[in-house]
Amino acid sequence: MKISTLLCTVLLACLSAAPAAADEVKTPYWASIRAGEVNMRAGPGEDYKIEWVYHRPQLPMKVLRMMEGWRLVEDPDGARGWMLARFLTRQRSALVKGQGLADMREKGSADSRLLWRVEKGVVALIDDCEDGWCQVKIGERSGYIRQDRLWGAGEP
Structure with missing residues (x-):
């Protein structure tokens, strides 16, 4: 029982x-x-x-x-x-925001090699964000974009 x-x-x-x-x-x-x-x-x-x-x-x-x-x-x-x-x-995804083109860099720093310039309104998938930079993927392209240029990154 x-x-x-x-x-x-x-x-x-x-x-x-x-x-x-x-x-x-x-x-x-x-x-x-x-x-x-x-x-x-x-x-x-x-x-x-x-x-x-x-x-x-x-x-x-x-x-x-x-x-x-x-x-x-x-x-x-x-x-x-x-x-x-x-x-x-x-x-997680984010939308590129702000004025002008956003730099997509090879690493998460402003002095890293510039890979592409991304237009406002482009959607990127977010892998991770650290020290003000987010690792993103747009189509087949990967790189880092400053977090303050992305709506959808950081705390909601």
């Missing part, structure tokens, strides 16, 4: 731990668009008006709130609305 009681207790503990793990995600956090077409809605449901339609996979989004399969997000232009969570991924 004691073994069956112990097994039931362990089973209940495991089942109750799963929802707690889902709640551990803290907002805000960075995400990116997973699909080729995603709607941003005025509220967390398919009955709400579509505010924007995005056609840009990997575009970074800041997730501000979570509600039952929906995420309140902010885009690089500051527009806020709700997206279905399944259309977002935790893959």
Whole structure:
């Protein structure tokens, strides 16, 4: 009898731990668009008006709130609305911002060899950021861009 009681207790503990793990995600956090077409809605449901339609996979989004399969997000232009969570991924990406072209360097320093110059609005996948520089990949090209030239890098 004691073994069956112990097994039931362990089973209940495991089942109750799963929802707690889902709640551990803290907002805000960075995400990116997973699909080729995603709607941003005025509220967390398919009955709400579509505010924007995005056609840009990997575009970074800041997730501000979570509600039952929906995420309140902010885009690089500051527009806020709700997206279905399944259309977002935790893959880190960033959008090049600021005036003029951003230098992509071989290493994370201003005196490192210049590889390319990147236009404002280009989306890059982020590997890691350290000492004010982010290691990025744009298509087949890799290098480092200053963190202050990227929306989606750093703390959300």
